[in-house]
Amino acid sequence: MADGNGFLGGRLLVVAFEGWNDAGEAATGAVRALKDLLDVEVITEVDPELYFDYQFNRPTVSTNEDGVRTLSWPGAIMYGPKTPGVVSVPLAEDAQLRVSGTNAGNIYLLIGTEPSRSWKSFAAEILDAALAADVSGVVFLGAMLADVPHTRPISIFVSSDNAQVRAELQIERSNYEGPVGILSVLSDAAETVGIPTLSIWASVPHYVHNAPSPKAMLALIDKLEEVIDVVIPRGVLVTEAAEWESGIDVLAGEDEEMAAYIAQLEQARDTVDSPEASGEAIAQEFEKYLRKRGGDGRADGRPDGRPDGPGSRPDGPRH
Template sequence: MTDADIPVLRNPWMVAAFEGWNDAADAATSTVDHLLEEWDAEIFAELDPEEFYDFQAVRPVIAPSENGSRDIVWPTPTLYLAHPPGQDRDVLLLRAVEPNYRWQAFCASVVELAQAAGVQELITLGALLADTPHTRPVPVTGSTNDPVLMERLSLDQSRYTGPIGITTVLSDVAARAGLATAGIWAAVPHYVAEPPCYKATLGLLGALEDAIGVGLPQGVLREMSEAWQRGADDLMEQDEDLLDYVRTLENERDAGDTPEASGDAIAREFERYLRRRGSDDA
């Protein structure tokens, strides 16, 4: 895609999620999938998978096509464009499998496309397995290089050190190119890690909403999150050892929470409600 092929967009922002190491219980990519469906997004650009994937590790698949034949579908990193109704900003959404090769070149290509489209803010989404009880709100942490995003997010800043995934590299390359960046991570209870985890997806959607400062559509996510919660509760009630373990995690979580933190969470949820209601009224 050349600059001449890029349409004029309205102050676009960008969100990215990757399958694999960065995507416990598919929570991050499910967030992007949800927005793709809600906003009826269309393909904006695709990257050549030959440059970035080991096809023995990330295999192409054969699938039926619209004309009745069967086509080979390659693991192609894809940027989608959405025009959210009732909003004055366009959105680019990147969904891809975490590359096997040439991470810096991959990220440079993504950032080049983002800059050509006029993107100034990039949000990456991730999810990890953690010792957290499913009976409490999903812990969401984040990091950012931008004071405006930091104020909007109101998240505990990540103090993680250790191996990293492609989301961290993409944020670093984008920040060096002058973009405001934020990385948002949801913690998925490790004992109910089978995807999907709608509660973690809903948590990421809420934090993404905070970062951008506009209401995002929940669709059926709230109902699916409640159904997931009921399923996890049933599993816990059927296993006495798991029940004891969850109670231990609850005690540890509750001991670390402060009244101020609980009040902040309630205030953030009310602000999200007001934003969504404002978007629906627009």
């Protein structure tokens, strides 16, 4: 840990990738929101020719402000503060425009598309850049599709494979075993070179097909703000999250089957969250819920097998 101050005592790299780990674009949306608010510049950018299959992750064409059509290639970019360690504008002076807090000048960002190949080399390149920037901790953001109701607070699961981080922040270790995404590969590489890591996962309702999910993005930002010790203005995100939920309410009101399914999810979630619920009661209720579902393959929190790993709760993300 940096300077004896624990996980929050040094430079933190916040990471999100499009693709397998980014249901509802919640993770990348949260990091992009942070990028727009921080005074950062590009530190390094990977060569997309080395890591991407363009038939799988195709470049996109767009027209810029000058009317010129340009190509954008899949990749990954690391950003760092222009003046590392400098505290940003106090919140009272610039409440709507800037991230503030004593740690704001120590926040680095990595955002990109999950690579198609050469993950070991990719991780090595990213970790070399992190070490060169004296990054002392990494926070991974992820989002998964899960059997959770859109009408309840988005479930957030925080975990770490680092014993010191778990003890310091009073969080759990993931018990997931199975296929993983690039976040797990980077986490393993970071821990191997002595950089402690932390993962924050949001559960996105799988029956909501329209991305992005501003409610999940907001939930990640709420937890991220708490973990990295900064104040992050929410802008219009609160309004967008409310409109997202209201839009789904309208759809459910026109579809009896969907409304009944959401009611089942609400009942299961409320049982788990109730103050009187014991571990045994929660387990029994969830087993009953699974039987009602008839084993259709979604109730394990992995409706399409995409998320980068489960936690120990039926409604929690898994890493």
